Amino acid sequence: MSIEQALSFDHEFTLQELLTGVNSSKLLQALLTNLDSPVRILDTHDKCLFDIELDQFEEKHPLKKTPLYGELEPIGYIEAYAPLPSLQSAAQLIQLILYSNSRYLMASDLHIKTQRDDYEELQRRNAALETSKVKYKKLAESLDLRVKQQVKVIETAQLKLYENEKLASIGRLAAGIAHEINNPIGFIRSNLTSTESYLNALTKLDAALKTGATNSYILKLWEEEELNYMLEDLEDILKESIDGIDRVAAIVKDLKSFSRVNDADEEDADINEIIRQTVHICAPQVQNKLEVILDLADIPLIFCHPAELGQVFLSLLLNAADAIAEKGKVKITTGINESNICIEMRDTGCGISESDLSHIFDPFFTTKDVGQGIGLGLTVCLNIIKAHKGSLNIISKLDKGTLVTICLPIQHKKY
Amino acid sequence: MAIHDEDSNKLTIKLVYYGPAMSGKTTNIMRLHDLLNTDLKGEIMMMETTNDRTLFFDLLPLGFTTSSGLLVKFKVYTVPGQVVHDSTRKAVLSRADGVVFVADSQLSQSINNGQSFENLEANANRVGLDFDSLPLVIQYNKRDLTDIISETEVQQRWQQAPWPVTFSNAINGSGVVETLQALLSQVYNQLNTEFKFLDQHNLTQTEFINQLITGDIAHQT
Numbered sequence: 001m002s003i004e005q006a007l008s009f010d011h012e013f014t015l016q017e018l019l020t021g022v023n024s025s026k027l028l029q030a031l032l033t034n035l036d037s038p039v040r041i042l043d044t045h046d047k048c049l050f051d052i053e054l055d056q057f058e059e060k061h062p063l064k065k066t067p068l069y070g071e072l073e074p075i076g077y078i079e080a081y082a083p084l085p086s087l088q089s090a091a092q093l094i095q096l097i098l099y100s101n102s103r104y105l106m107a108s109d110l111h112i113k114t115q116r117d118d119y120e121e122l123q124r125r126n127a128a129l130e131t132s133k134v135k136y137k138k139l140a141e142s143l144d145l146r147v148k149q150q151v152k153v154i155e156t157a158q159l160k161l162y163e164n165e166k167l168a169s170i171g172r173l174a175a176g177i178a179h180e181i182n183n184p185i186g187f188i189r190s191n192l193t194s195t196e197s198y199l200n201a202l203t204k205l206d207a208a209l210k211t212g213a214t215n216s217y218i219l220k221l222w223e224e225e226e227l228n229y230m231l232e233d234l235e236d237i238l239k240e241s242i243d244g245i246d247r248v249a250a251i252v253k254d255l256k257s258f259s260r261v262n263d264a265d266e267e268d269a270d271i272n273e274i275i276r277q278t279v280h281i282c283a284p285q286v287q288n289k290l291e292v293i294l295d296l297a298d299i300p301l302i303f304c305h306p307a308e309l310g311q312v313f314l315s316l317l318l319n320a321a322d323a324i325a326e327k328g329k330v331k332i333t334t335g336i337n338e339s340n341i342c343i344e345m346r347d348t349g350c351g352i353s354e355s356d357l358s359h360i361f362d363p364f365f366t367t368k369d370v371g372q373g374i375g376l377g378l379t380v381c382l383n384i385i386k387a388h389k390g391s392l393n394i395i396s397k398l399d400k401g402t403l404v405t406i407c408l409p410i411q412h413k414k415y
Numbered sequence: 416m417a418i419h420d421e422d423s424n425k426l427t428i429k430l431v432y433y434g435p436a437m438s439g440k441t442t443n444i445m446r447l448h449d450l451l452n453t454d455l456k457g458e459i460m461m462m463e464t465t466n467d468r469t470l471f472f473d474l475l476p477l478g479f480t481t482s483s484g485l486l487v488k489f490k491v492y493t494v495p496g497q498v499v500h501d502s503t504r505k506a507v508l509s510r511a512d513g514v515v516f517v518a519d520s521q522l523s524q525s526i527n528n529g530q531s532f533e534n535l536e537a538n539a540n541r542v543g544l545d546f547d548s549l550p551l552v553i554q555y556n557k558r559d560l561t562d563i564i565s566e567t568e569v570q571q572r573w574q575q576a577p578w579p580v581t582f583s584n585a586i587n588g589s590g591v592v593e594t595l596q597a598l599l600s601q602v603y604n605q606l607n608t609e610f611k612f613l614d615q616h617n618l619t620q621t622e623f624i625n626q627l628i629t630g631d632i633a634h635q636t
Contacts, residue, residue, distance in 0.1 A: 009506060010474075010490065012420070012427065044423065071476035072455040072488060073425070103460055110471050114502035 009109035015043050015068060015076035017105065018098045019050070027097070028052040031090055037061070037081040041068075041094075044076060057081075066091050068098065158363070165376040180251055180284040184244030191237040198234060201225035255281060268412060269306040271341055272296040275332055278313040286321040293331040299341050303412050308384045315377045316345050316404055322368070323349025323402065340390070340407040352396035360394060416510045417606055425486040426610060430598065431508055434517035435524065435531040436468070436496030439556040442585040443517060443594070444475045444491050450592055452630035454479045455488075469495040472507050479626040483616040489627065496531070504534070509542040513550035513602040515594055517585075520555045520563035550601030551578045554594045559584040592628055599624045 019041075031039045032052050040051040042065075059081050066087045067074035075098075078091050204225065208218055222228075279292050286292070313332075320330045328348040335342050352360060359365040361382050366375030378394075385392040390408040417428045432440040441461070448459050457476035463469050472495065478488040492511075494504040508514070516535060518528040539546045553576075555569050566582060573580050579597045583590025603612065603620045612618040625631045 008509070010429070010492075012418075012425075071457045071490075072478045073423075073486060099458070099460075103462070106460075106474075107462055107471050110503065110506055113506050117505065118502050 009106050009113055013070065013075070013102050013105060015041070015070075015098070016049055018070070018075070018101045020101075022097060022101065024050045025052075027094075031078075031080070035080045035082040035086055035090060039090075040079040042077040042079060044074065046077070049076070068094055070098065070102070161376055162380060165380050177251060177255065177281070177284060181248050184247050188241045188244045191241050194237060195234065198230045201227060201230060251281075266303055266305050268301040268303050269309075270301055271299060271304075271309070271343065271408070272334055274306050274310050275313055275334070275343070278310050278317060279332070282314060282317055282321075286317065289324055289327050290317075290321050291327075291329045292317075293329060295331060295333045297333075297335045299334055299336055300410055301412075302341060302408060302410050304388055304408070305384070309388070312381045312384050312406070313343075313345075315381050319377065320345065320347035320349055320402070323347055323351070325350070336410075337407065339410050341410055343406040343408075345404045345406075346401065348401045351398040351400050351402055352394070353398055357394070357396060417512050417610065419610060423486070424484055425488055427488045427490060428512045428602065428606070429510055430489060430491045430513045430515070430595075430602070431511040432491070432493040432515045432517055433504075433508065433531070433535050434494075434496060434515075435519055435527040436498070438496060438517045438519040438524070438528075438531075439583075439585040440493040440496065440517045441467075441469055441473050443515070443554075443556070443583075443591055444473055444493055446585055446588040446591045447477075447491065447595060448475055450588055451477060451628055453477050453627045454630055455486075468497060469493055470500075471495065471503055477627060479630070481612075481616045481618050481626075483618075485616050485618075487623075487626075498530075501534070501538070505538045505542055508535075508538050508544070511544065511549070512606065513552075513598045514539075515552050515554055515598055517554050517556050520557045520569075520582075521560055522562050522564055525564065548605070550598055550605050552594055552597045552601075553578050553580045554583050554590070555580065556583045556585050556590075558582050558590070559586065596624055596628060599627060 028039055028041075028050055029052065032054065037060075038051065038053045038057060041049050043049055061081045061083055063079065063081050064084050064087050065077050065079045066084065068076045068078055068091055078087060078094065080087055080090070082090075205218070205221055205227070208221055213221075275294065275296065279294065283292075317330065320328075324347065330345060330347045333344040333346075335344075356365075356367060360378050362375075363379045364375040368375075382392050385406055385408070388408050389411075390406060393405045394402060395405075396402040417426055419426050432443055434440050441463075444459060448456065455476075455478035460474040461469075462471040462473065473493040475491040476488065477491060478486060480486050492507050494500075494507045514535065516532060518524075518532075536546050539549060553573060555564070555566075557563065569580060569582075581590055581594040581597055583594060585591055600620055603623045607613060607620075610616075612623060
């Protein structure tokens with residue numbers, strides 16, 4: 001019998017198999033009592049499987065043999081010294097046992113087979129799951145690492161862009177400021193050139209005086225060199241030059257106080273002063289189209305980063321300038337509302353559409369042309385105001401203008 | 416795969432009644448037990464639950480002896496139709512020599528029929544049977560009921576398929592023997608090559624079928 005057949009629930013059962021588990025001595029004892037004869041149970045090859053003897057047996061009947069049937073065909077024999085009908089009914093009885101046992105064996109073998117198949121299937125699935133679990137764990141780990149790396153890259157890039165944005169608005173100022181400084185330098189230089197020629201005239205006069213020239217000669221020289229006009233002009237030149245130098249000094253002063261962008265120091269500062277400085281510093285940049293109206297109330301000093309707030313006002317002012325096509329106004333108002341300082345900046349620019357309004361604080365959102373801005377201006381502003389525990393709100397109407405409201409809590413340095 | 420036991424000169428052939436739950440597989444073999452007149456006919460071994468649902472299988476042993484002395488033994492099994500008993504179905508189907516697919520003719524059962532047939536094909540492949548060459552008969556049972564699929568539609572549906580289609584009412588026995596007949600003729604052709612029924616045992620296809628169905632031994636001597 002092959003292994004496959006041995007494992008199969010529906011193989012042909014032998015008599016020996018079908019009698020497994022049956023208490024043979026009891027069975028044989030029962031047969032002996034009924035048939036009153038020694039009994040032998042044989043397989044199909046007449047090999048004796050079970051037998052029982054009688055000590056003092058007297059042969060009353062000849063030896064008879066009758067088949068034991070399996071499903072259809074004989075699978076063994078019973079042999080005894082008994083009348084055939086008795087032997088046949090004994091065989092019937094044994095067949096009932098065989099039938100019931102085959103039913104049990106088939107069911108249990110089938111059960112074992114399906115259990116084993118199911119178990120193997122489960123093990124196979126379990127192994128497959130384990131494999132994919134390991135795979136996904138590895139994948140998850142490497143993904144985690146890659147995500148962390150990418151996050152770092154993005155964070156670094158964002159920080160760089162953020163810093164760049166702070167410098168970008170300053171950069172926009174540079175051109176205007178250069179012009180503003182160039183102008184007085186130009187006329188101061190031209191004035192100094194004039195003064196140089198006046199010095200020549202004075203040298204001539206000085207030489208004449210030292211050689212003891214006559215009064216009439218000196219007077220003549222005075223006339224010739226137009227020294228009367230020179231005196232008047234020199235007064236104007238000096239006055240103008242001093243004015244010019246004062247203007248340059250003022251710009252430098254503003255620039256100095258404004259350019260502390262990376263100054264980490266916090267101090268008690270006057271918001272109004274920061275606004276004035278900012279307006280002043282960007283005046284050359286915006287004055288040809290923007291009329292800035294200041295309405296600044298009496299407000300207390302607050303503990304803040306003046307340079308960072310200046311950055312905010314500058315960004316907002318430049319935005320307002322960008323929003324105005326030809327000529328417009330910006331009105332900046334300060335005031336106190338409960339425990340906050342409120343700054344309002346109202347422009348008459350083109351406004352922001354409703355669909356854009358919800359995105360204006362998103363990093364890298366911009367409506368400007370490429371190269372005009374990277375969309376971080378308001379993000380930076382909002383972050384600075386939030387760092388001051390304040391709020392920044394923007395209301396806008398297309399073609400009417402925009403109102404920016406900043407509220408900063410009044411706080412002082414903690415000692 | 417039929418098993419030839421040379422020791423006792425016995426050939427055991429396994430036939431399986433497959434199909435969705437409650438389509439009448441057990442009823443089919445009960446009627447076969449009543450209607451067949453073969454020489455050797457065993458008792459039906461049934462293993463059912465209290466609700467008359469087959470739990471493991473039913474088994475009807477049948478057989479006849481050829482003039483050459485070969486015992487041809489048929490073991491006719493049914494599988495449990497319920498979806499949950501798939502492992503049992505697979506074990507019973509394993510090494511089958513022929514399959515009757517008992518479909519339920521009721522219109523409401525067409526999805527179950529389809530799923531069960533797909534299951535048969537899948538399991539046949541899993542237990543290593545070549546589904547393309549496996550002797551198979553499609554039986555549409557319960558023709559006595561109303562709300563059933565029409566014969567025309569059944570014929571149309573299986574027109575492209577290589578298997579014969581039969582119609583039956585297993586309750587009263589009509590069509591049951593015809594189905595077995597259709598299967599036996601395929602099984603004969605399939606096994607004749609390997610076991611040389613005609614050459615070695617002088618057993619024709621008609622005799623092979625008749626011996627099992629009517630018990631006629633029309634030996635042409």
